[in-house]
Amino acid sequence: MATPPFRRQSPIHISHCTLAASFDFLGDRWSLLILRSALFGVRRYDDFHTEIGIPRTVLADRLKRLVASGLMAQQDYKADGSRPRKEYCLTEMGEALRLPFLAMREWSDRWVGQGRTPPMRLVRQSDGSEIHVAFVDDKGRIVPPDDLAARFEDWAPHPVDSAE
Amino acid sequence: MATPPFRRQSPIHISHCTLAASFDFLGDRWSLLILRSALFGVRRYDDFHTEIGIPRTVLADRLKRLVASGLMAQQDYKADGSRPRKEYCLTEMGEALRLPFLAMREWSDRWVGQGRTPPMRLVRQSDGSEIHVAFVDDKGRIVPPDDLAARFEDWAPHPVDSAE
DNA sequence: AGACTGAGTCCATATTTGATACTTAGGTAT
DNA sequence: ATACCTAAGTATCAAATATGGACTCAGTCT
Numbered sequence: 001m002a003t004p005p006f007r008r009q010s011p012i013h014i015s016h017c018t019l020a021a022s023f024d025f026l027g028d029r030w031s032l033l034i035l036r037s038a039l040f041g042v043r044r045y046d047d048f049h050t051e052i053g054i055p056r057t058v059l060a061d062r063l064k065r066l067v068a069s070g071l072m073a074q075q076d077y078k079a080d081g082s083r084p085r086k087e088y089c090l091t092e093m094g095e096a097l098r099l100p101f102l103a104m105r106e107w108s109d110r111w112v113g114q115g116r117t118p119p120m121r122l123v124r125q126s127d128g129s130e131i132h133v134a135f136v137d138d139k140g141r142i143v144p145p146d147d148l149a150a151r152f153e154d155w156a157p158h159p160v161d162s163a164e
Numbered sequence: 165m166a167t168p169p170f171r172r173q174s175p176i177h178i179s180h181c182t183l184a185a186s187f188d189f190l191g192d193r194w195s196l197l198i199l200r201s202a203l204f205g206v207r208r209y210d211d212f213h214t215e216i217g218i219p220r221t222v223l224a225d226r227l228k229r230l231v232a233s234g235l236m237a238q239q240d241y242k243a244d245g246s247r248p249r250k251e252y253c254l255t256e257m258g259e260a261l262r263l264p265f266l267a268m269r270e271w272s273d274r275w276v277g278q279g280r281t282p283p284m285r286l287v288r289q290s291d292g293s294e295i296h297v298a299f300v301d302d303k304g305r306i307v308p309p310d311d312l313a314a315r316f317e318d319w320a321p322h323p324v325d326s327a328e
Numbered sequence: 329a330g331a332c333t334g335a336g337t338c339c340a341t342a343t344t345t346g347a348t349a350c351t352t353a354g355g356t357a358t
Numbered sequence: 359a360t361a362c363c364t365a366a367g368t369a370t371c372a373a374a375t376a377t378g379g380a381c382t383c384a385g386t387c388t
Binding site: 218219220221222225245246247248249 | 345346347
């Protein structure tokens with residue numbers, strides 16, 4: 001699977017592709033940056049605003065969409081000396097993005113951060129050993145990328161309802 | 165690392181974050197869809213156009229950006245009975261996106277494709293066993309997500325030059 | 329009561345998108 | 359050699375989105 005053969009069409013039609021469907025609600029720069037911050041633990045409107053530099057209108061819109069698509073949920077909180085407010089926390093669905101985002105981070109550290117020491121490393125809490133994202137088979141062995149193959153199911157087409 | 169503590173700021177400033185930088189050139193719906201098709205083996209302008217339904221002007225723009233950022237390269241090709249043309253192939257850098265994209269696909273099959281049988285599975289070519297994307301440590305053992313920790317380097321800030 | 333603050337909304341302008349039509353260049357058939 | 363065909367683009371322009379600044383709102387603190 002290292003490099004796929006030339007094709008005129010993808011084997012999965014775009015209207016049946018959950019990956020393509022997910023790009024509808026998280027496939028834009030601002031949503032991705034919000035999710036990045038959220039995965040680091042940021043939760044509040046103004047914190048997203050100042051950290052990301054996103055226009056307030058766009059932030060309000062994106063948070064609404066992220067909540068609507070189930071990635072984030074509003075929660076009440078109350079800081080001393082101020083009135084109760086809402087914060088935006090990742091749901092289990094949103095939290096599950098950590099693996100793909102960390103895979104993406106390894107990619108960007110390697111290919112965008114050209115030789116610079118990555119600012120963050122992942123380690124095993126228990127013994128401090130370095131951690132990476134990789135393909136593994138069902139016996140827990142690492143699979144080299146060129147031993148990969150794709151199997152396509154014969155299925156009655158059920159279009160993905162574009163979660164929007 | 166299961167759920168990170170609440171923070172007012174991300175530990176990595178956005179201007180030093182290679183992940184955030186990469187969202188500049190691939191963090192939009194169309195670029196992501198083009199890359200999805202490209203990872204399946206699609207290479208030609210008109211094939212992208214008809215498969216994705218992207219407006220021709222936007223396609224031209226996105227291909228230009230993807231080439232400029234090093235993810236794709238133009239190559240000559242010649243089909244029988246027609247004149248030489250250009251096609252857009254993934255570079256090594258673009259090909260390396262397969263892992264993060266497949267991680268993302270597993271996520272979307274699980275969370276967007278709610279219980280439906282995923283249209284594609286990854287298997288080991290050699291023995292057909294099922295393959296997934298996971299965290300592994302340097303001894304090749306799978307790491308459960310809650311045994312993960314992040315280590316931040318003390319580094320002199322070198323802003324990521326926004327590859328644009 | 330009045331100032332403060334986080335969390336938004338409103339509005340005018342600038343940019344991007346999307347749909348359709350047009351252009352280009354070499355190969356092929358006549 | 360001429361006319362036609364096709365993939366790969368450009369041009370144009372109305373409609374949709376994004377941007378940035380000002381404005382609103384509702385509890386808290388003084």
